[in-house]
Amino acid sequence: xxxxxxxxxxxxxxxxxxxxxxxxxxxxxxxxxxxxxxxxxxxxxxxxxxxxxxxxxxxxxxxxxxxxxxxxxxxxxxxxxxxxxxxxxxxxxxxxxxxxxxxxxxxxxxxxxxxxxxxxxxxxxxxxxxxxxxxxxxxxxxxxxxxxxxxx
Amino acid sequence: xxxxxxxxxxxxxxxxxxxxxxxxxxxxxxxxxxxxxxxxxxxxxxxxxxxxxxxxxxxxxxxxxxxxxxxxxxxxxxxxxxxxxxxxxxxxxxxxxxxxxxxxxxxxxxxxxxxxxxxxxxxxxxxxxxxxxxxxxxxxxxxxxxxxxxxxxxxxxxxxxxxxxxxxxxxxxxxxxxxxxxxxxxxxxxxxxxxxxxxxxxxxxxxxxxxxxxxxxxxxxxxxxxxxxxxxxxxxxxxxxxxxxxxxxxxxxxxxxxxxxxxxxxxxxxxxxxxxxxxxxxxxxxxxxxxxxxxxxxxxxxxxxxxxxxxxxxxxxxxxxxxxxxxxxxxxxxxxxxxxxxxxxxxxxxxxxxxxxxxxxxxxxxxxxxxxxxxxxxxxxxxxxxxxxxxxxxxxxxxxxxxxxxxxxxxxxxxxxxxxxxxxxxxxxxxxxxxxxxxxxxxxxxxxxxxxxxxxxxxxxxxxxxxxxxxxxxxxxxxxxxxxxxxxxxxxxxxxxxxxxxxxxxxxxxxxxxxxxxxxxxxxxxxxxxxxxxxxxxxxxxxxxxxxxxxxxxxxxxxxxxxxxxxxxxxxxxxxxxxxxxxxxxxxxxxxxxxxxxxxxxxxxxxxxxxxxxxxxxxxxxxxxxxxxxxxxxxxxxxxxxxxxxxxxxxxx
Numbered sequence: 167x168x169x170x171x172x173x174x175x176x177x178x179x180x181x182x183x184x185x186x187x188x189x190x191x192x193x194x195x196x197x198x199x200x201x202x203x204x205x206x207x208x209x210x211x212x213x214x215x216x217x218x219x220x221x222x223x224x225x226x227x228x229x230x231x232x233x234x235x236x237x238x239x240x241x242x243x244x245x246x247x248x249x250x251x252x253x254x255x256x257x258x259x260x261x262x263x264x265x266x267x268x269x270x271x272x273x274x275x276x277x278x279x280x281x282x283x284x285x286x287x288x289x290x291x292x293x294x295x296x297x298x299x300x301x302x303x304x305x306x307x308x309x310x311x312x313x314x315x316x317x318x
Numbered sequence: 319x320x321x322x323x324x325x326x327x328x329x330x331x332x333x334x335x336x337x338x339x340x341x342x343x344x345x346x347x348x349x350x351x352x353x354x355x356x357x358x359x360x361x362x363x364x365x366x367x368x369x370x371x372x373x374x375x376x377x378x379x380x381x382x383x384x385x386x387x388x389x390x391x392x393x394x395x396x397x398x399x400x401x402x403x404x405x406x407x408x409x410x411x412x413x414x415x416x417x418x419x420x421x422x423x424x425x426x427x428x429x430x431x432x433x434x435x436x437x438x439x440x441x442x443x444x445x446x447x448x449x450x451x452x453x454x455x456x457x458x459x460x461x462x463x464x465x466x467x468x469x470x471x472x473x474x475x476x477x478x479x480x481x482x483x484x485x486x487x488x489x490x491x492x493x494x495x496x497x498x499x500x501x502x503x504x505x506x507x508x509x510x511x512x513x514x515x516x517x518x519x520x521x522x523x524x525x526x527x528x529x530x531x532x533x534x535x536x537x538x539x540x541x542x543x544x545x546x547x548x549x550x551x552x553x554x555x556x557x558x559x560x561x562x563x564x565x566x567x568x569x570x571x572x573x574x575x576x577x578x579x580x581x582x583x584x585x586x587x588x589x590x591x592x593x594x595x596x597x598x599x600x601x602x603x604x605x606x607x608x609x610x611x612x613x614x615x616x617x618x619x620x621x622x623x624x625x626x627x628x629x630x631x632x633x634x635x636x637x638x639x640x641x642x643x644x645x646x647x648x649x650x651x652x653x654x655x656x657x658x659x660x661x662x663x664x665x666x667x668x669x670x671x672x673x674x675x676x677x678x679x680x681x682x683x684x685x686x687x688x689x690x691x692x693x694x695x696x697x698x699x700x701x702x703x704x705x706x707x708x709x710x711x712x713x714x715x716x717x718x719x720x721x722x723x724x725x726x727x728x729x730x731x732x733x734x735x736x737x738x739x740x741x742x743x744x745x746x747x748x749x750x751x752x753x754x755x756x757x758x759x760x761x762x763x764x765x766x767x768x769x770x771x772x773x774x775x776x777x778x779x780x781x782x783x784x785x786x787x788x789x790x791x792x793x794x795x796x797x798x799x800x801x802x803x804x805x806x807x808x809x810x811x812x813x814x815x816x817x818x819x820x821x822x823x824x825x826x827x828x829x830x831x832x833x834x835x836x837x838x839x840x841x842x843x844x845x846x847x848x849x850x851x852x853x854x855x856x857x858x859x860x861x862x863x864x865x866x867x868x869x870x871x872x873x874x875x876x877x878x879x880x881x882x883x884x885x886x887x888x889x890x891x892x893x894x895x896x897x898x899x900x901x902x903x904x905x906x907x908x909x910x911x912x913x914x915x916x917x918x919x920x921x922x923x924x925x926x927x928x929x930x931x932x933x934x935x936x937x938x939x940x941x942x943x944x945x946x947x948x949x950x951x952x953x954x955x956x957x958x959x960x961x962x963x964x965x966x967x968x969x970x971x
Contacts, residue, residue, distance in 0.1 A: 186520035193472075194519050200466020204576050205658035206523075209903035212576055240466045254464040261869055264877055265349030266463025267625035268576045273464055295912040298903065300576050301349050301626040302880025304914035306873070 169233050173198070174242030184230035189213045191229040192239065200240040202270050204298070211297030214271035214278075215239050221278035223271075240270045243277060252317070253277050256310040264301035272297045272307060280314065287315060324382030327410060327439065328432030330403035331360075336424045339364065339371050341404065344384025345396035346376035348597060349626035350933050351870035352392040354459045356400050358866055362450040363404040363443060365420040368458070376599040376621030386598035386700065388629070388764065389732065390836050390931025393866055397929055406439035407432065445925040451866050452925050459870070470595050470622035471580045471655065478582070480519040481643050481654040482526030484512040485664050486713065488538045488896035489759055497532025499525040506646045509715030513643050515652060526657070538896025544695075544757035545569055545893070548672050553691035553751050560676035560689065562787065564779035566772045566945065566957035569890035570695075570898070571668030571765055572906055577625030578661040579632035583640035584651040590617045590644065594637035595624025598700070602634050605701035606641050609711040628881065630763035632656060632665035634701045638708035662906055663898040664709065667891055668765030669695035671735060673776040680746075683788040684798060687747040690777065692769060694735035696722050696754050699763035707763075724754040732833030738770035738938055741777055742831045743799035759896050766878075767832070767937035771885065774830045774938025775945055775957050782826070782946045783955060792819060792827055792946070804861050805831060807922055808840040812859040815918060816842040824951040828942025836931040837862040838922075841879065841939040843915070845947040850963045853883055853915045853944060858936060860919065863927035871932050872919045878936030879917060884909035886941040888960050 168179045173196055182195045187206070192198045192215070204212030206225045213224040216238035243251030250258060253276045263269045272294065279293050290311055299307065323329050324344070332340040341360045347353045353373055361368040374380055376387075384396055408421070414430060415421035445451070486492075492510060499505050503525035504515045514529055516522040548567070582593040590612060596602045599619040607617045624633060636654060643652045656664070671694030680686035701707045705720025712719045727734040736752045785795035793813040800806050809829055819825035819842050829840040838861040846852045858875050865871045888907050891898045900906050941959070948966075949955040956969040 183518075183520055187523075190520040190523070197474075198466070199468060199472035202469075202577065203471065203655070204578075205902055207658060207902045207904075209658075210576060240464065244465050250461070250464060257464050258460050261459055261873060263460050263463060264351065264873060265576075265623070265626035266460055266467070267469060269460070269464050270466060291912050291914075295910045297911065298576055298908060299911070300574055300628075300881070300908065302877030302884075302909075303873070304880050304909070304911050305876055305917040307911060308914055 169229050171232050171234065172236040174238055180229060182229065185228050187225050188227050188229050188232050189224035192224055192237070198239045198241055200270050202267055211271040211275060212268055214274040214297065216274055216278055219278065219281055221275050240273050243273065251277070253280065253314065256313045257307070260306045260310040260313065262306035262310045263303045268297060268299045276311070276314070285315060287311065325435055326433050327403055327406045327436055329382050330400065330436070331407045331432065333423045333427035337370060339366060339423070340374055341371055341400065342374045342381040343396055343400055344376060344382045344600070345392045346387045346597065346621040347623050348387055350392060351459060351867060351873060352387070352396065354870055355393055355397055355867040358450045359397050359401045360404045362448060363401055364408055368450065378599050378603045378619045383600040386601060388597050390832060390933040390935065392933070393929045394836065394931045397866060401442050402440040403436050405442040406436045409439045409441045410434065445864065448925060452864065452868060452923055454869055469577065470582070470593060470624050471577060473582050473593055473622060473653070475582070475651050477650045479515050479517065479647060479650050479652045480522040481513050481515045481652050482522045483639055483654060483656060483660060484514070484526055484530045484533060485660055486510045487535050489761060491535040491538070493533060494536055495534040497529050499529040505529065506643055508642065509713055509717060511642060511710050511713040513639060513654065515643055515647060543893050544760035545670055547755045547757055548670055548693055551693045551753065551755055553674065553693060553753070560678045562677040562780055562783050563674060564776055564783055564955065564957070565672060565674045566776035566779060566959065567672035568670060568772055568885070568959040570670045570760065570762065571885055571889050572662050572891050573628055573631035573665055573668070573765060574662060574906060574908055575625045575627065575631055578656040578658055579636035579665065580624065580653065580655040581637040581640035582651055582653045583637070583644035585644040585648050588616060590641055592617070592619045592637050592641055593622045594619060595622060595627065595633045596637055597627060597630070597633070601700065601702035602637060605706045605708055606638060609638060609706050609708055610641060610645065629668065629765040630666050630700050632661055635665070635709040638710035642710050642714070659901040662900050666699060666761050666763035667898065669697050669735065669762040671695065671769060671772050673739065673772050675776045675780040677780050677784055679784060679787065683790070685743070685745050685784055688741055688745050688780065689749050689751070690739040690773065691751045692735050692739055692773065693753050693755060694769060695756065695760060695762040696724070697734040697762065697764050697768040698723050698727055699761070722754070722756045726752065732835065733769070735769040737768045737773060737833060738830050739773040740834055742805060742834055744801050745799065759893070766881065767934040770830065770832065770934065770938040771882065771941055774828060775941045778828045778939070778942030779945055779955060779957055782949060786821065796829060804838055808838045808859040808861050811920060811922065812840040812842050812857050815859070815920065816857040819950070821950050824947055826943045826946025826948070826950055828939035828946060830938045832931065832935040837935040839875065839935040839939050841936060841943045843940070843943040843947050845944065845951055847951055851887060851948060851961050851966060852913070855916045856940070858917070858919045859922060860932060860935060861922040861924065862932040863930040864925050865921050865923055866929060868921050868923065871921055874933050875919045875936045876917050878934065879940045880909060880914070882937040882940035883944065886944050886959050886961060888962065890960050
């Protein structure tokens, strides 16, 4: 059975088990390895992606549930010339990470909040509390948030 | 004539294509930023753009054996080695080339014999000539990661099979009845070692879950909570009647990496190749060969980056899992990835321990004697250290758990349980008593800073308690015991930055020189006590000698502060029915982004001094500062970690 969805702006047909978690379908069927598997329980945020305009954890929905939707991953924020998106750029400039494994989810969470027009620092930090970072880049990530909020 | 790989210039460097330089290192990237720093060092000595360097790291077939990437020695050891080797290459080319300035490496490389000893040619630049060393900015470091660069989890190769493991519920459990996996899944079993292998990952996940649910294991023997052993262990009473006695303790700590451990292995025509996020490709290769009864040269281990690594986590075990599965699927590479629950419960844990510091004061109010007693589980159980020490080797039929090393690690390595138990202060009479306890159900090994987390907390608690007894300011009191000007400088500077930490301020200070030989670090934290203890601000000053990549050093200190706050305020592995309990993050909370203090870090730069390891330097001082702040805030001194709401309520009555 084929599932139709739009991924990073491109219409795709995925011929795979529709009941599998979206995280595996994105990584293995569509080769979007920037989507990270962290826990599979929706507790760490590493696999966060945009489903239409909303941030969702790709381990918490099936491929079938994404049918007809528009999915955006970190790969989709990179410009055609390879330039990073605004959130990616802000994190690079603050070197807001160590290993970088958690950053895909943090990028997508922040991107979703900014697209919603969220400008309240406290609310953004509250949203980021759904994403775990073990290397302790916390303070740097928040500095990148401040940079983003300082940009009109 | 043969030589040891690493002795010759050509072991470290090659000029394969015009404009590119290949630099090989045995040290590996584990999130600590070593690629950035090593690239900078090599570019500095060769006078080329860092972007021209291709760094090859951790490959038993290609790089020198630099042991484990551990102990905060990536730069103090591995960085110095790269500086020596690349400076030797430059000297060799300069001698062969004509004219001033940078030699044309690529024009000369065909006629150049790099098979010459590093030691005969090494001529590192004078620090005064540094352009890249010690300058700011780490802009390159995250460029690829934020766009989705590949981790080991993302390796692709033709014919890749996917696997999941089914683990016994406790160490030593035996299969009573094998369950069933889904149709199409291949079950590979050897004693208590069980894996499922499928063509597709989602199928392997489902098969692993089904097999785990339907397999019956023997019941745990009811051997009690391993932590009780620490509680029951009484060190001998100190010789003198010490007026000051401070105890710090912690339970078991999980590495709790954000990614589950992963590895890929292929068994083909009598040769085993393993891709892994291990800290030590060479020791792992030797342990795998021993476990599988293979010739050492039949095993190649190649490093690929994993998520942040803070010590001996599940990486080596996952590599052994993949190797065992690959031996059963010849000619096909097998990728195994652990579940979140496995990552939290079957990786080695950071050791539970308890440290008591007793001190007596002289007539001048200074500490005259200090006695440190340490009771701890082992911190030393890496592959190849006293045994094979790979989980698969323990679980398979006929496998046996390798014995625990109870003797101390050499003092030159900084010790293990007693790491930083020796005070860094000028104290006339000091002594250390140390014992290692063990329990069949508790598997512990190296976690960032080893014993220093708890030892520095106890020692710095004793310093504060002594200062309080003499009515002195904790900063001034410490300085009275320090003649080393670099130690004084980090404390004086952090106190100036924070504006002191007077009693009653809710602030506390912690200081240590990591391993008594690596970086100096002083931390002040500011706390608030409501329902829980919250750290709102932190200031840190570090002297890492020559800080090659200052922003990387700051990143390590900031990360060390956050991780140590998490251990100190929140973390302990609970045991239930003989095993670490907890299926997910809700059972093992770590510090979240909405609990982030404001952090300011300063580096005291010494370009003319050797680099000092920095990755673990902040852990002990941060924990100590928190406990000292709590005492300053409440008058109650407790360091029975973690300082959760329940424990605080008990301690504060």
